[in-house]
Amino acid sequence: MLLIFGTTLRNRILTVVRFVCEYCRTDASQQVTENATKVSVFFIPLFTVSRRYSVACSNCGGVTALTKEQATSGMQWAERNRPVTN
Template sequence: MLLIFGTTLRDRVLVVVRFLCQYCNTDASQDVIESATKVSLFFIPLFTVSRRYFVICSHCGGTTALTKEQATNGIEWATRHRQMT
């Protein structure tokens, strides 16, 4: 019997925020990304084995790692900011 299993990496944009990039010093939109590694069987994702979060500058591509709490705070900040405008 042949079982096909492996892992897949899936990136998902959680929110887009705008602030000053620490790399290029430009006020640009920043994508907050969740990257999840999932174990799959017959190409069907079964469960997540790891998650990591990071932000990518749309101007220069500079990438900064985030904690889960920082990513969550970014989502909450963007939600509050949108409600105010």
């Protein structure tokens, strides 16, 4: 029996926030992302084996690792500070 299995990396943008980048010192958009490694069989993802969070500067591309709590806090902050549109 031939069983094809492996892992895949799924990247998901959780939110976009705007603040001063620690690398380039520019006030720029920052993407908060979740990177999940999933085990798959026959190219169908079954379960997640790890999750990592990071923030990436849209100006210089600098990436900083985040904890899950920091990513969640960033999402909550972005939701509270979203501009009101009519």
